[in-house]
Amino acid sequence: MLPVVALVGRPNVGKSTLFNRLTHSRDALVADFPGLTRDRKYGQAKYEGLQFIVVDTGGITGDEQGIDAAMAQQSLLAVEEADVVLFLVDARAGLTVSDEAIARHLQQQNKPVYLVANKVDGIDGDSESAEFYALALGEVHQIAAAHGRGVSQLIKKTLEPLAKDYPELKQTPKDEPELDDEAAAQAQQEWLRSQPVRLAIVGKPNVGKSTLTNRILGEERVVVYDQPGTTRDSIDIPMERDGKEYVLIDTAGVRRRKKVSDAVEKFSIVKTLQAVEDANVVLMVIDAREGITDQDLSLLGFVLNSGRSLVLAVNKWDGLDKDIKDEIKQDLDRRLGFIDFARLHFISALHGTGVGHLFESVQEAYASATKRVNTSMLTRIMEMAQEDHQPPLVRGRRVKMKYAHAGGYNPPIVVIHGNQVQDLPDSYKRFLMNYFRRSLNTIGTPIRIEFRESD
Ligand code: GDP
Ligand code: GDP
Numbered sequence: 001m002l003p004v005v006a007l008v009g010r011p012n013v014g015k016s017t018l019f020n021r022l023t024h025s026r027d028a029l030v031a032d033f034p035g036l037t038r039d040r041k042y043g044q045a046k047y048e049g050l051q052f053i054v055v056d057t058g059g060i061t062g063d064e065q066g067i068d069a070a071m072a073q074q075s076l077l078a079v080e081e082a083d084v085v086l087f088l089v090d091a092r093a094g095l096t097v098s099d100e101a102i103a104r105h106l107q108q109q110n111k112p113v114y115l116v117a118n119k120v121d122g123i124d125g126d127s128e129s130a131e132f133y134a135l136a137l138g139e140v141h142q143i144a145a146a147h148g149r150g151v152s153q154l155i156k157k158t159l160e161p162l163a164k165d166y167p168e169l170k171q172t173p174k175d176e177p178e179l180d181d182e183a184a185a186q187a188q189q190e191w192l193r194s195q196p197v198r199l200a201i202v203g204k205p206n207v208g209k210s211t212l213t214n215r216i217l218g219e220e221r222v223v224v225y226d227q228p229g230t231t232r233d234s235i236d237i238p239m240e241r242d243g244k245e246y247v248l249i250d251t252a253g254v255r256r257r258k259k260v261s262d263a264v265e266k267f268s269i270v271k272t273l274q275a276v277e278d279a280n281v282v283l284m285v286i287d288a289r290e291g292i293t294d295q296d297l298s299l300l301g302f303v304l305n306s307g308r309s310l311v312l313a314v315n316k317w318d319g320l321d322k323d324i325k326d327e328i329k330q331d332l333d334r335r336l337g338f339i340d341f342a343r344l345h346f347i348s349a350l351h352g353t354g355v356g357h358l359f360e361s362v363q364e365a366y367a368s369a370t371k372r373v374n375t376s377m378l379t380r381i382m383e384m385a386q387e388d389h390q391p392p393l394v395r396g397r398r399v400k401m402k403y404a405h406a407g408g409y410n411p412p413i414v415v416i417h418g419n420q421v422q423d424l425p426d427s428y429k430r431f432l433m434n435y436f437r438r439s440l441n442t443i444g445t446p447i448r449i450e451f452r453e454s455d
Contacts, residue, residue, distance in 0.1 A: 005084050005085075084112050200279035433447055
């Protein structure tokens with residue numbers, strides 16, 4: 001599991017600027033899905049050798065009323081569940097009433113809060129940020145998110161104390177081999193194939209996750225076995241279906257809940273993000289009656305960025321008129337058409353319609369994500385792509401791709417070696433990605449391509 005950092009602050013203090021800086025290294029993949037280049041709220045960060053999840057809580061002003069209050073509630077819940085809170089204030093604008101309201105709220109929480117004065121570039125940081133000591137949140141950490149100043153120190157200071165609780169914070173996870181080590185990639189592939197498939201059912205509140213989980217677990221062909229006494233509040237549910245082993249990662253809290261509480265209470269963004277990180281395949285549930293919302297897209301962006309395999313389920317497909325169904329399908333096509341690699345199912349968790357077929361797609365997606373590929377095959381595909389469509393000139397020289405090999409699985413990573421390959425334009429990288437996807441016939445998993453300079 002990865003630790004979670006929440007960015008809090010009133011609008012305009014620089015939260016999304018900091019968010020982008022922390023998650024930038026992972027942006028390339030999401031950029032390949034043009035439908036998702038909008039604002040993201042959740043991201044995986046790899047910064048200073050540390051990996052963690054960042055949540056941009058959006059602009060909380062601290063004194064929301066009415067609808068704003070309901071929306072802020074999700075953000076505040078994310079704050080409660082985060083391991084560390086970075087509370088951003090604007091060193092140029094100075095201390096505001098909203099800052100004070102947020103500070104009072106944060107003080108009531110029993111968790112590490114770091115006060116961060118942003119935008120100290122080109123001003124006297126020490127004197128401009130002095131007034132924030134009045135918030136009584138301890139040291140004022142000065143940064144300039146837009147330029148990266150102070151960010152490394154901030155991240156080290158705030159995250160390193162978590163290393164004892166989160167072993168994965170510091171190292172690359174053991175199931176992520178060194179990119180250039182093909183033997184390690186093979187070992188990873190064998191290991192993945194020998195394990196039960198870890199499946200996370202995710203989606204925003206009320207889409208039907210619990211209903212679906214119960215439906216799956218209630219089916220007689222499914223054998224659920226209780227885990228031997230673990231002390232932590234376990235959310236893993238081992239099960240077997242059609243002779244295959246799975247572990248359901250229960251984000252809906254089906255097994256934990258004693259009584260049915262209301263949706264907002266049981267839905268947790270943080271647990272959802274951690275479940276995605278922890279899964280091999282993500283089953284993302286969308287509510288047919290609500291269509292695609294920004295929250296769906298935001299979560300989807302996180303899933304795509306994580307590289308996990310993906311199956312989409314449009315739930316509550318029961319009792320809808322044909323006209324409405326056609327309309328919904330068109331809307332999905334328009335808004336999700338860019339995710340052309342994932343299977344889309346129309347189901348009713350309530351009645352069980354279509355639920356059985358989900359597992360076929362889950363299996364297929366995992367098989368694609370872990371299908372062994374070898375150097376000669378990948379190099380051949382790369383050569384065919386190169387013949388079909390020559391790489392462009394970069395600074396007057398033609399980019400030359402030389403060979404390709406596997407760099408990892410789930411998602412499949414293709415490492416391409418050559419001259420100036422890192423300078424290939426995004427359009428050509430996208431062409432390659434699609435070419436590999438088609439040639440390898442991968443369904444249900446994104447593919448990553450990494451480029452290595454050779455001489
Ligand atoms: P958010 O609403 O908290 O997400 O704030 P944004 O990240 O959108 O930033 C608000 C404005 O502050 C934008 O115009 C940014 O360019 C600017 N900004 C963010 N970080 C810095 C910084 O370090 N220095 C300066 N001078 N401006 C910044
Ligand atoms: P969760 O918050 O994602 O776990 O959603 P729940 O499983 O608690 O479902 C939210 C509501 O949607 C409940 O009232 C369910 O009965 C209802 N619901 C779930 N699945 C379906 C479905 O397939 N069809 C219909 N009509 N309602 C459903």
